[in-house]
Amino acid sequence: NSGTPVSTSINDYPINPGTEYLLAYNMSSGLSKKLYEVMTSTGSSATLNNNAAYSKASVTDDGSTAYYISNQNQIKSLYLTPGNTQESIVEDEQIWNTVAVSKDGQRVAATTLAQDTAIYVYDFNTEIWTTFILYSPTFSDGIKSGGPIYADAIEWDHTGQFLVYDCYNVFENTDGTNIDFWDINFIQVWDNNANDFGDGTITKLFTSLPDGISVGNPTFAKNSANIIAFDYIDNTSGDLYVVGCNTESNDVEPITTSNVLSYPNYNIKDNQIAYVYNTAFNPTSSPSSNSIWRVDLGADKITPSNTGNDAYYLGNSQWPVYFADGTRSLPTSIQTKNNTADKNSCLVFPNPAVDNINVRLNSTEQTNADIKITNAIGQVVYQGTIKITMGDNSIPLLMPSNSSSGYYIVTIESASNRWLSRFVKM
Known part of the structure; x- marks a missing residue:
């Protein structure tokens, strides 16, 4: 995974000093209130809006605003202050699939419903959209043609320059057979030094994956640039894992198992991960039985704690996003691993x-x-x-x-x- 962004000095950033919340999406069909937040210290919850969401929401680092895709596939913003949850349409075209807001709230990145091999980035200051075409930065013998088809899950790094994203790929082998899989990549979409859009350089988390393996739904640790968690899917056995990775040491460790895509997310102290698990006998036919669970982490942030067990947290919910309502200083630059030029x-x-x-x-x-x-x-x-x-x-x-x-x-x-x-x- 040469080229993965890592921090220039220490890996840990200051913990957000604000009150911690968990943003979640209510799966109960009978309730009109959909996005809601839970204060993790007390367990008290507050509903935030009446609109169904199409995909996972994204929150600014100060916890002031969430961005999400509505069920009309428009990009919307939502203030996260209970009683003052003003909602507005950011982009009204009904074409959007996923969205992520940078930690400083200056930019959003989005994907569309079309299989257009692109990520779109909007800068609020210049009011300009830029398109980044996806490509495969590595090549394997035996591949004849094909490549990235579309990106789905996206998240900004701490500096506001890189996105981590998952991507669906289809390749044709020289023997005429097709292989398809999901992988995780990093792309530079902004350059803080130039105060302008980045050049779109892409690096892979893994240069290759075993046959039948896909990885997706990546998320950064809240306080470390070199720690991510993601879904690991064994398409042969049907097993699904929540996996942690230290991109600096190349250590990859299983954290827990699930039976549906887990959409993992770190809490503000990085000592716990929330993820989705389905409590129904048949998870595929009962998506409303999705629930949010939590597991304590070890000091390395990529293994489960020796004393911690997976614990049920919220029922009929999915797409967990931890955030806090404080402010902190975050880095504006990183170094690209193994690239001295x-x-x-x-x-x-x-x-x-x-x-x-x-x-x-x-x-x-x-x-x-x-x-x-x-x-x-x-x-x-x-x-x-x-x-x-x-x-x-x-x-x-x-x-x-x-x-x-x-x-x-x-x-x-x-x-x-x-x-x-x-x-x-x-």
Whole structure:
């Protein structure tokens, strides 16, 4: 999982000093009140709205506002103050599937109902939407074609620059058979240094998964950049696990089991995870029997506590999200693991292209560099070595005659710099 974002110094951030709540979605068909919050210290609950939700909600780090997809598939915001739960439509097109708000509330990311291989990010300050096309950053032998189909679960990291997301993939093997699975990736959608949208670089949590295994519904620990939890699905046996991962040490540990997708979420102290479990005899036919359970965690945040047991918490509910109503300082930068070279943007033109492209970049030194072009499933379609001069450079390239139409990534890397851009071949 080279490239996974990790913190530059210590992993732990200050715990949110506010009162802790758990936001949940009521599955009872007879109740019009749907999203509700529970004060975890007292168990008292308060209903928040009358509208059904299509997918899991997302909450700002200060606990002031939740964003969710309505059952009309619009993006909505909801103030989380009981008695003043004002609700408004953020995006009125009825096309949306999932949404996540950055911890500072400055941006939202969303996916659509269409299998459009994209994540959309909106910046409230500039009022601009940007589309990030998904691709596979690695390639495996034996794969002929295919790649990411669509993303679903999304969540922002602590710096507001990266998203962790799960993605459904379909690949065709060279023997003509198809394989499909869900995996987890990270994508840079914002650059705090430039105060602008990121370049869309993607890294995988796992470079490959065993046959029949899928992972999804990732979530960050509340106070550590290098700790995540997610659903682990064995499609062969039907087993489902809640799994924790330390992306710095590459340790992966089972936390607990479930019988439905669990949508795990860390509490504000990272010493407990809430997850979904179905108490019915047949979980598939009884989604209203989904309930929220909690399990205590060890100090490493990825294993269950030696003294803790799974405990039932809320009935007829799903999609747990812990939050607190305090404020804290969070980092604005991270380092990308195993990547010592600086990353710069370059320009490909024309874009879209037919056969010939030019790559423009600016360099502060004269050097040799490796250049490669990869397709959407990570196959290298062109590679070579070029000379870069100090200042502006224009590098002409001819796409291979057998390259198909689609999405491509150009990477140029020297000993001290790396340039990256994307283009579409018609």
